[in-house]
């Protein structure tokens with residue numbers, strides 16, 4: 001069974017969007033994953049088909065209604081649906097490659113895209129939604145966040161990446177940022193490709209790449225560097 005994504009949104013026209021092109025688009029055509037969009041507004045019951053209302057307690061903006069969203073979720077994913085239910089949300093746990101890998105290994109995902117100020121808390125609790133953030137900044141809606149999440153997941157699905165190896169040494173897979181890349185021409189604006197990379201000595205090349213990756217991670221991401229060091233220390237003492 002291939003990865004099944006269901007996306008609940010007020011803007012189904014945003015999908016597949018960029019995921020209809022390139023690697024993800026080809027994988028979608030070939031059935032490596034499937035995408036089902038649900039228009040949340042179809043589950044509104046009043047005359048104006050409203051999906052949001054003013055916040056209890058007052059304040060600016062509007063809040064998405066629990067009853068409308070619950071009907072949409074129950075339609076897209078009945079209680080026995082094994083797929084995780086995600087709510088794109090700046091309050092969520094920041095998405096990382098480990099979570100992406102776990103999602104890609106599973107049956108799919110049901111993804112709710114918020115709009116306005118967000119969704120009624122009771123919906124999050126009763127439908128056991130896992131809040132997922134794509135970073136510490138605020139988008140106007142969950143749709144671009146869902147596209148980011150799906151892009152990261154789809155490229156890991158079996159058969160999607162042309163060169164299976166190119167997934168291995170990438171940023172985060174080893175706990176480090178990736179080493180720099182070079183290709184022809186040999187000389188660009190007076191700068192040659194580092195000599196070691198054209199030496200043909202694979203052991204030296206691997207050592208150089210690892211050293212560059214470590215230096216880069218240490219400089220740019222002290223948080224990743226500390227985790228990487230801690231990991232290695234546990235390995236050494238085990």
Ligand code: SAH
Pocket residue numbers: 087088089090091112113114115116117118119132133134135136137138139140141142143145
């Ligand atoms: N008032 C909210 C922000 C709402 S933004 C707050 O301060 O937390 C509207 C919607 O955009 C959210 O419901 C969520 O679905 C989506 N969104 C915004 N920023 C996001 C982020 N960093 N990651 C994931 N989803 C995000």
